[in-house]
Amino acid sequence: LxxxxxxxxxxxxxxxxxLSNKKDTTNENEIxxxxxxxxxxxxxxxxxxxxxELNIKANNFQGYTLSIHEMFMTYIEENLNSSLTLKLEYFQHKPNEYQRQLMKQICESKHEQETSEQEYEFLKQQIAYYNLPSQSFEFSTISHHPLIDSIQNLTVREALMKQFKEVAIQSRNAVFNMYLKSAEDQREEYKKKHEVNIKKMDASQHTLNNNEKLSSIFVQLINERCNKISERIQCIYKYKRQCFQSKSN
Incomplete structure (x- = not known):
């Protein structure tokens, strides 16, 4: 044979x-x-x-090293194929306008939710660092004020310095608490927003007509896409935390 x-x-x-939009499929291979x-x-x-674009940003980024470049390349290689596969599967299902908008809405809320979560954790790491003994008032640049240092009377100078220190510490703690509260509120807001979108998607499965209902595969694609969004943002903030930690040492 x-x-x-x-x-x-x-x-x-x-x-x-x-071939879905081709009437004549005679030359299938050529098409x-x-x-x-x-x-x-x-x-x-x-x-x-x-x-x-990467070369331009790398050249303008202070501290961009070969190890950082290799980390980026590794991430891209590990995630590019899976992202393209998801995209291909998504378009294969020929989503209608409602399904496209739903996918966009859920992915956007997932991005907001994961970003706010990571930003909150990153802020906690920064605050923890600035609360270390090595970052106390005595080691700060404001611990020596020229006006207070110029006072000749030791008792008066020490009393003023004590008050100055207390005000500085209270102000810093107030700012830290304000930042943390704001980040926490935003985290909760975006978390609830994403949960509402997921519940709306689940509830719509019982009210939509057959043309608009999501197949189990389509729902799985949405979940996989959301997981990829989380992984990407977590990778970004992992790098941010590493950079902050290296600068802090």
Whole structure:
């Protein structure tokens, strides 16, 4: 038996996307090939643009090292394929306008929720650092005020310095508490907002018509996308915490 050596076998996901709007599928291979080539060219062009942007930002970023660059590249390599796969699956299901808006709404609220959560934890780390003994009032630049230091009377000078120290510490603690309370309120607000969006999605499954209802696979795609959003933001804040810690040492 002999088999043709020019036979092209395309993944069913590609064929489903490419051929869905084609009436004439006689030249299936050429259609799929053109679609793939066009997208590869677009991706290569986009990659080149992103590389140029990265180079510009890296050159202007103080402290950008080879280890940081390698960390970025590792993250991109580990997450790029999964993100593209999710996107391909998403469009394969041909979402209608309602489903597209729902996906956008849930992903945006997830981004807000995760960012506010990480920002809150990062702020707690910063406050904990500034509350260390090494960052106490005595080691600060304001611990020696020229006006107070110029007072000749030791008793008066020490009394004023004590009052000055108490006011400075109280003010700093008040600012820290204000920042923390604001971050905590925002975290709770975005958490509730995202939970409401999820509940709305679940409830809509019982009220929508069959054309607008989400399939179990589509719901899974939304959940996977939200997980990817969380992972990306957590990675960003992990880097932020590492940078802050290295500068603090």
């Amino acid at each position: 002999s088999y043709p050596t020019t036979l092209s076998i395309w993944p069913k996901e590609i064929k489903a996307i490419v 799929c090939l053109k679609f793939t080539d066009d997208h590869l060219c677009a991706l290569q062009h986009q990659l080149k643009q992103y590389q140029q």
